[in-house]
Amino acid sequence: MTGLFSEVFLSALLFGAVTAAIPLLLAGLGEQMSEKAGVLNIGIEGMMLAGAYLGFVGAFYSGSLWLGFLTGAAGGVAVALVMALLCVRIGLNQIVIGIALTLGLEGLTALLHHFQFSRSYPRLPAADATVIPLLSDIPVIGPAFFKQHLIVYLAVALVFGMGYVYRRTQLGLNLQAAGDKPAALDVAGIDVVRTRTIAVLTTGALAGLGGAYLANVGAGLFIPFITNGAGFLGIVLAMLARGRPIWVLFGALLFGICLSLTTAMQVAGINIPTDIIQMLPFLAVMIMLVLFGRRASLPAALGIPYERGAR
Amino acid sequence: MSIDTAPTVSATALDATSGAATRHDILHRLLMTLGPILAALVIAGCILLAVGVDPLAYYGYVLEKGLFSPLGIQQTLTRMAPLLFLAAGLIVAFRAGMWNLGGDGQFLLGAVTAAASAPVFIQIMPSWLALICSFLIAMVVAMIWSLVPALLRAYQGVNEIITTLMMTFLGTSLANVLVKLVFRDPGTTVPQTRTLPVEDRLPRLFETTITSGLLLGLAAIIIVHLVMTRTAFGLKLRIVGANPRAAVHSGLGVPGLTIAVFAISAGLAGLAGAVDIIGVQGNVRADWNPAYGLAVIPAVFLARMNGFAAIGFVFLLSVLSIGGESAARRLGVPNHFTLVLVSIVLIVLALAEYFDHRYSQSRRA
Numbered sequence: 001m002t003g004l005f006s007e008v009f010l011s012a013l014l015f016g017a018v019t020a021a022i023p024l025l026l027a028g029l030g031e032q033m034s035e036k037a038g039v040l041n042i043g044i045e046g047m048m049l050a051g052a053y054l055g056f057v058g059a060f061y062s063g064s065l066w067l068g069f070l071t072g073a074a075g076g077v078a079v080a081l082v083m084a085l086l087c088v089r090i091g092l093n094q095i096v097i098g099i100a101l102t103l104g105l106e107g108l109t110a111l112l113h114h115f116q117f118s119r120s121y122p123r124l125p126a127a128d129a130t131v132i133p134l135l136s137d138i139p140v141i142g143p144a145f146f147k148q149h150l151i152v153y154l155a156v157a158l159v160f161g162m163g164y165v166y167r168r169t170q171l172g173l174n175l176q177a178a179g180d181k182p183a184a185l186d187v188a189g190i191d192v193v194r195t196r197t198i199a200v201l202t203t204g205a206l207a208g209l210g211g212a213y214l215a216n217v218g219a220g221l222f223i224p225f226i227t228n229g230a231g232f233l234g235i236v237l238a239m240l241a242r243g244r245p246i247w248v249l250f251g252a253l254l255f256g257i258c259l260s261l262t263t264a265m266q267v268a269g270i271n272i273p274t275d276i277i278q279m280l281p282f283l284a285v286m287i288m289l290v291l292f293g294r295r296a297s298l299p300a301a302l303g304i305p306y307e308r309g310a311r
Numbered sequence: 312m313s314i315d316t317a318p319t320v321s322a323t324a325l326d327a328t329s330g331a332a333t334r335h336d337i338l339h340r341l342l343m344t345l346g347p348i349l350a351a352l353v354i355a356g357c358i359l360l361a362v363g364v365d366p367l368a369y370y371g372y373v374l375e376k377g378l379f380s381p382l383g384i385q386q387t388l389t390r391m392a393p394l395l396f397l398a399a400g401l402i403v404a405f406r407a408g409m410w411n412l413g414g415d416g417q418f419l420l421g422a423v424t425a426a427a428s429a430p431v432f433i434q435i436m437p438s439w440l441a442l443i444c445s446f447l448i449a450m451v452v453a454m455i456w457s458l459v460p461a462l463l464r465a466y467q468g469v470n471e472i473i474t475t476l477m478m479t480f481l482g483t484s485l486a487n488v489l490v491k492l493v494f495r496d497p498g499t500t501v502p503q504t505r506t507l508p509v510e511d512r513l514p515r516l517f518e519t520t521i522t523s524g525l526l527l528g529l530a531a532i533i534i535v536h537l538v539m540t541r542t543a544f545g546l547k548l549r550i551v552g553a554n555p556r557a558a559v560h561s562g563l564g565v566p567g568l569t570i571a572v573f574a575i576s577a578g579l580a581g582l583a584g585a586v587d588i589i590g591v592q593g594n595v596r597a598d599w600n601p602a603y604g605l606a607v608i609p610a611v612f613l614a615r616m617n618g619f620a621a622i623g624f625v626f627l628l629s630v631l632s633i634g635g636e637s638a639a640r641r642l643g644v645p646n647h648f649t650l651v652l653v654s655i656v657l658i659v660l661a662l663a664e665y666f667d668h669r670y671s672q673s674r675r676a
Contacts, residue, residue, distance in 0.1 A: 096609040100657040107650025
């Protein structure tokens with residue numbers, strides 16, 4: 001018990017929190033873009049799994065983490081392409097296809113893992129961190145926030161990048177219009193289907209990257225069902241954030257701390273069943289919803305396929 | 312705020328079939344269901360070939376163990392019982408335009424309360440009464456679990472997709488905590504609840520191993536279908552689903568109806584858990600989560616929230632899952648392949664419906 005609030009413990013806790021938060025952050029940012037454009041992307045869990053599997057395969061056979069991230073993102077995009085084709089292009093029900101894709105990729109990645117890795121369970125070497133001088137010397141916070149893999153900094157930078165895109169660029173406005181009033185966007189001469197497709201494919205890339213991070217940096221290996229609901233958490237984060245990327249970051253950190261607490265408490269030898277600690281982040285969100293719920297501002301056309309001329 | 316509920320409106324058209332067109336209609340429906348399933352089997356077969364498994368042998372086992380062998384078909388029909396209850400609950404919610412995606416949490420809590428209460432009740436009352444009481448308590452617990460999302464949606468307009476997903480994660484963990492800490496059977500080393508003796512479970516049908524829960528499930532989904540399509544209450548719920556604003560203006564008490572929808576939907580999910588435990592499993596093991604809900608959601612959509620069509624889709628899901636489990640054991644393919652198969656079937660069915668719709672529209676035009 002004495003070690004509970006020691007510096008080592010706290011910095012390990014925070015380090016774990018950041019590691020756990022990054023996949024959620026990427027998934028949340030991706031889902032946010034889809035939802036902004038009017039596509040409720042329930043297949044994001046499947047996209048993350050595709051990214052986790054292909055990201056691990058890429059990194060394992062090439063020996064390069066960056067190539068792993070690339071193949072992971074490509075895997076997410078591949079699944080997103082199916083989603084875009086079925087739900088944006090021809091307008092099938094987004095919930096049916098989303099759930100079907102998630103189920104299918106859960107099965108497919110577990111199947112491939114079984115035939116490929118289930119005897120050896122190969123691991124990747126620990127990812128090397130990019131140390132930011134001076135800042136990383138701050139006790140407790142330093143190692144957690146400034147001794148991470150380069151991709152962590154890029155993910156955080158992406159938060160601000162996306163904020164800029166949404167507020168300051170034509171694309172950001174188009175995305176918002178595609179979600180709020182697609183007919184108006186169409187009248188303005190901009191292709192709704194193309195705008196939404198861009199959003200869904202971006203979601204796929206980000207979710208795939210998140211999955212690849214989860215497998216390659218977070219765990220160092222791929223196991224079936226490795227995402228364990230991270231995609232669904234991404235959906236929740238995106239809905240809670242009300243279109244603002246910075247809130248996805250805060251939400252992801254909150255979940256990350258709770259997830260990291262689970263491991264940390266076990267290491268510290270505190271005897272609370274993990275199930276109780278696992279409930280913490282969800283409990284926190286429910287309390288937040290009860291207190292500050294009010295009307296969440298979701299895009300008006302969320303979930304409705306766009307069909308030109310339909311009333 | 313509310314998400315597309317267009318299928319709710321079109322679904323009612325299905326119920327009105329006139330005499331002459333009926334036979335052609337049924338044939339057409341059958342073709343539009345079996346054709347895509349066949350196509351899906353071929354696609355999934357290619358995946359099997361790719362991993363070096365003979366697809367014909369695999370499907371042979373699926374059909375034999377899921378459909379044609381006496382034991383297999385009995386297992387399939389038994390598996391249908393909880394799925395039918397879940398589907399019934401989803402039909403109510405989806406027709407009323409509410410996305411209850413928390414079925415798995417409600418299911419598990421219902422299962423755990425039924426498993427905990429049934430062995431206690433049978434000691435103090437006749438077993439038929441004990442079973443009814445366990446069913447009721449499972450239903451009530453699941454209803455309570457849906458209360459927070461229901462209230463938030465009814466009075467604060469908080470999106471129920473988030474809240475029900477949150478509550479399902481919470482419910483899954485809570486069910487585990489309950490099994491491990493509160494209702495744990497002291498007589499075993501594995502964490503599980505006390506086992507309900509086989510003779511006290513739901514009776515089996517005739518001389519078979521089929522649980523009588525199947526009849527309860529069928530009754531539940533047919534009643535739900537009739538209530539939703541033939542009664543004033545059902546009409547009110549469908550109006551709320553089709554256009555909540557119009558519902559307010561036509562004087563319906565939307566918040567009250569919203570809470571009712573959540574209660575019915577969650578109650579049925581809780582009953583699904585109870586029927587699986589009291590009828591089949593007998594106890595809940597720690598970390599048991601069959602996650603039926605996720606596969607039933609798309610099936611209910613494809614059935615266009617029509618109760619009778621949903622029975623067909625639930626049957627199909629059961630054949631695939633029971634047959635897939637045996638085939639996987641025999642051929643050394645992990646059971647996960649069933650997920651792939653179900654997913655491809657769902658996608659191809661959705662696609663087929665789209666093209667069929669397009670075709671009939673272009674003929675009419």
